[in-house]
Amino acid sequence: MIPSLSPNTQAILLLTAPLKVGASQSRAPLLTPKEYKALALILRDLKRQPADLLSFEGVELASECSTVVEKERIRELLARGFLLSQALEQWRARAIWVISRADSTYPSRLKARMRADAPPLLYGCGSISLLETGGLAVVGPRKVGNSEIEYARMVGKLAAQAGKPIVSGGAKGVDQAAMQGVLEAGGYGCEVHAEDLFKASIDRSYRDALMSERLLLISPYDPSSSFSVGHAMQRNKLIYAMADAALVVNSDLNAGGTWAGASEQLEKFHFVPVFVRSQGQPSLGLSALQERGAISWPEPQDVLSFKNIFEKLDVFRKKEVHLSSSELVNDLFANPPQSKELDTVGAARLSVKRGDRVDVSSTTTATLGGTEFATHVAADTLFNFVRDLLLNVEDATLSELEVAEALDVMPAQARCWLERLANEGTLVKHGQGTYKGAKL
Numbered sequence: 001m002i003p004s005l006s007p008n009t010q011a012i013l014l015l016t017a018p019l020k021v022g023a024s025q026s027r028a029p030l031l032t033p034k035e036y037k038a039l040a041l042i043l044r045d046l047k048r049q050p051a052d053l054l055s056f057e058g059v060e061l062a063s064e065c066s067t068v069v070e071k072e073r074i075r076e077l078l079a080r081g082f083l084l085s086q087a088l089e090q091w092r093a094r095a096i097w098v099i100s101r102a103d104s105t106y107p108s109r110l111k112a113r114m115r116a117d118a119p120p121l122l123y124g125c126g127s128i129s130l131l132e133t134g135g136l137a138v139v140g141p142r143k144v145g146n147s148e149i150e151y152a153r154m155v156g157k158l159a160a161q162a163g164k165p166i167v168s169g170g171a172k173g174v175d176q177a178a179m180q181g182v183l184e185a186g187g188y189g190c191e192v193h194a195e196d197l198f199k200a201s202i203d204r205s206y207r208d209a210l211m212s213e214r215l216l217l218i219s220p221y222d223p224s225s226s227f228s229v230g231h232a233m234q235r236n237k238l239i240y241a242m243a244d245a246a247l248v249v250n251s252d253l254n255a256g257g258t259w260a261g262a263s264e265q266l267e268k269f270h271f272v273p274v275f276v277r278s279q280g281q282p283s284l285g286l287s288a289l290q291e292r293g294a295i296s297w298p299e300p301q302d303v304l305s306f307k308n309i310f311e312k313l314d315v316f317r318k319k320e321v322h323l324s325s326s327e328l329v330n331d332l333f334a335n336p337p338q339s340k341e342l343d344t345v346g347a348a349r350l351s352v353k354r355g356d357r358v359d360v361s362s363t364t365t366a367t368l369g370g371t372e373f374a375t376h377v378a379a380d381t382l383f384n385f386v387r388d389l390l391l392n393v394e395d396a397t398l399s400e401l402e403v404a405e406a407l408d409v410m411p412a413q414a415r416c417w418l419e420r421l422a423n424e425g426t427l428v429k430h431g432q433g434t435y436k437g438a439k440l
Contacts, residue, residue, distance in 0.1 A: 002092060002095060002097045003097050003099060003103075003105060003128060005088065005098065006051075006099075006100070006102070006103050007051035007054060008049055008050045008051045008100055008102035008103065009098060009099060009100035009102065009103060009121070010051070010054065010084065011050035011051050011053050011054050011078070012036070012050050012100045012101075012102070012120050012121055013084055013087075013098065013100075013121065014077055014078050014080050014081070014084060015030070015031045015036060015039075015050070015053075015074070015077050015078070016030055016031050016033075016036050016120055016121065017030070017087075017121060017222055018030060018222050018225075019080060019083045019084055019086075019087040019222075020087070020222055020224045020225075021083060021086040021087045021090055027076065028072075028073045028076035028077050029073070030077065031069060031077070033117075033119075033120070035068065035069055036120050037116050037117070038068040038069075039065055039068055039069050040101075040116070040120075041116070042064070042065050042067070042068060043065070046061070046064060048061060049102060050100075050102060051102075053074065053078060054078060058075075058078070059071075059075070062074040062075060091123075091223060094125065094198060094201045094202065094223070095125055095201065095210075096123055096124065096125050096197060096198070096201055096223050097123070097124055097125070097128065098121055098122070098123045098124070099121070099122050099124070099128070100120055100121050100122075101118055101119070101120050101121075105128055105131070106118075106122065106131075107122075107131040107132055107242065108132065109132070109134070109241060109242065110238070110241050110242070113241045113269075113271045114237070114241055119220035119234075119238070121220060122218055122219070122220060123197055123218065123219050123220070123221070123222070123223050124216060124217060124218040124219075125197065125200070125201040125210065125216075125217045125218075126209075126210050126213065126215050126216035126217055127213035127214075127216055128216070129213075130165070130188060130190055130213075130215075130216035131190075131216065131218075131242075133165045133188060133190070134165065134167075134242070134243055134244040135159070135164050135165030135166055135167050135188070135189075135190070135242075135243055135244060136155070136159055136164055136165070136166055136167065136243060136244065136245055136246070136247060137166075137167040137168065137239050137240055137242070137243035137245070137246040137247070137272070138152055138155055138156065138166055138167070138168055138174065138175070138178035138246075138247050138249060139168065139169065139174060139175065139236075139239060139246060139247070139248055139249070139258055139261065139262070140152065140173060140174025140175070140248060140249035140250045140251065140258055141173055141174065141250055141251065141252060141256055141257075141258050142171050142172045142173040142174075143173060144173050144174055144249070144250050145281070147280055147281060148173075148174060148177075148249055148250050148277075148280070148281075149173070149174070149177045150177075151249060151277065151280060152174045152175075152177035152178040152181065152249050153177045153178065153180055153181035154181060155178055155181065155247065155249075156177070156178040156179060156180065156181025156182035156183075156184075156185070156187070156189075157181040157182065157184070157185040157187075158300065158302075158303070158306050159181075159182050159187055159306065160181070160182045160183075160184075160185035160186055160187025160188075161185060161187075161303045161306075162303045162306040162307050163187075163307075164187075164306070164307075164310065165182070165187065165188040165189055165190060166178050166179055166181075166182040166187065166188075166189045166190075167189070167190045167191075167192070167239055167242050167243040168189070168190075168191055168192070168239065169191065169192055169193070169194070169232075169235055169236070169239050170191040170192070170193050170200065170217070174249045174250065174258075175191075178249075179191060183209045183214065183215065186214075187214070188214050188215070189209070189214070189215050189216070190215075190216045190217075190218065190242060191215070191216070191217050191218070192218055192219065192235050192238045192239050192242065193217060193218070193219040193221075193235065194219065194221065194227065194228075194231040194232045194234070194235035195219075195221070195225055195226055195227040195228075195231060196223070196224065196225065196226065196227075197217060197218075197219045197221075197223040197224075197225075198223045198224050200217050201217060201223075218238075219235075220234065220235075220238065232257055233257070233260065233261070236257060236260070236261030236264070237261070237264070237269065237271075239261070240261070240265050240269070240271045240272055240274075241269075241271045241272075243271075243272055244272060244310060244313065245272050245273050245274075245275060245309070245310070245313060246262070246265070246272050246273070246274045246275065247275045247276070247277070247297055248262050248274065248275070248276045248277065248286060248289060248294065249277050250277065250283050250285065250286065251276075251283065251285030251286055251289060252285050253284040253285040253288055254285075254288075258285075259285055259289075262274055262289050262294065263289070263292060266289065266292045266293045266294060267292065267293075273295055273313060274289070274293070274294045274295065275294065275295045275296070275297040276289050276290055276294045276295070276296065276297060277297055277299075278296040278297050278298075278299055279299050295333055296333065298333060309333075312333065397430055397434050397435070397436050398418075398434065398435055398436075399434045399435075400414050400415045400418060400434075401414075403417070403418060418435050421435070422435060
């Protein structure tokens, strides 16, 4: 079902969209993303909406916004009503819909992650319900070997079996292979296009998946727009922002869109954890991304292990730990929860005897300060497991470094846990980087 055009979306289209139908284009230049962002902020401060510019008070409101956009320019752009009606007719003929940031159907994850930089408009073809499904973003270069193509296809197939959608950019190579894998296996996918949504909407290879509502094609650009490097880079941001995690199958070193997009996420945006392929032919690009904070993909071979990756990420998400904290997330996958036996040494030291890996659904017995107790270690109770371990060490003052060493985690992760326990009143900070509690 094609969603109806809201008044807010109508106003935003008139202000920012080229509406490429016929030759009757406005002489007034369209608002740039930066200009529309400034206009939107003024409207928000005035407690008004874009649709109010179309009301009988629109002229007065345009005057109040003239500090960022000239009043006459706003009025001329809003006068393109006939051109908009022609564009809408053309889009509907291809089953293309459009929503704006002011609509309730706009994906919440884009608003939360990109904030004011989220695209004002999203054009789409397919089930709008897939906007909020998340999934695994699979990215890589257009030119890769057959082994990487097959690898991406198998990742897509496993994602379908695990009930996780694939998010991609629709480009040849890795993107298309991953999408082919998930759709052939009966799964779901979302493709973010940087150009020509018109062409993609009638592509035969998409037809069955679109009709069965298993595929969503979206773009922040006019459906007839042509390729540009700027559009492609913005598209990369959306791919990551629409997903729950990202997997880079391959990348050139210091070159190409895949490298630029992944580096941007690791160093600036941090929308989701970024994984890199860890089996098969080595890659200088992937190794360099890992040095920048990317995580080695655990290479799941079955549905259970694939789902477990996302369950581990949910541990951090539910506890409101920033998923871009590469030290924390990387440590979770590099050093999964282990069964440990702890005893106090002297007055403060912890010693750890590492045991077998704890199954995420099992119960283990730990000995702390001479007291034996049972702890249920599940993926969604990792923090509670750590709390129990620390609070049952008797007569000790613990430092962040001692806890990190004892639990075999990064110091930043130990600090995060200890500070959280102090904030909830369970522990008391005692000196620089040391903590005490009821049993400490």
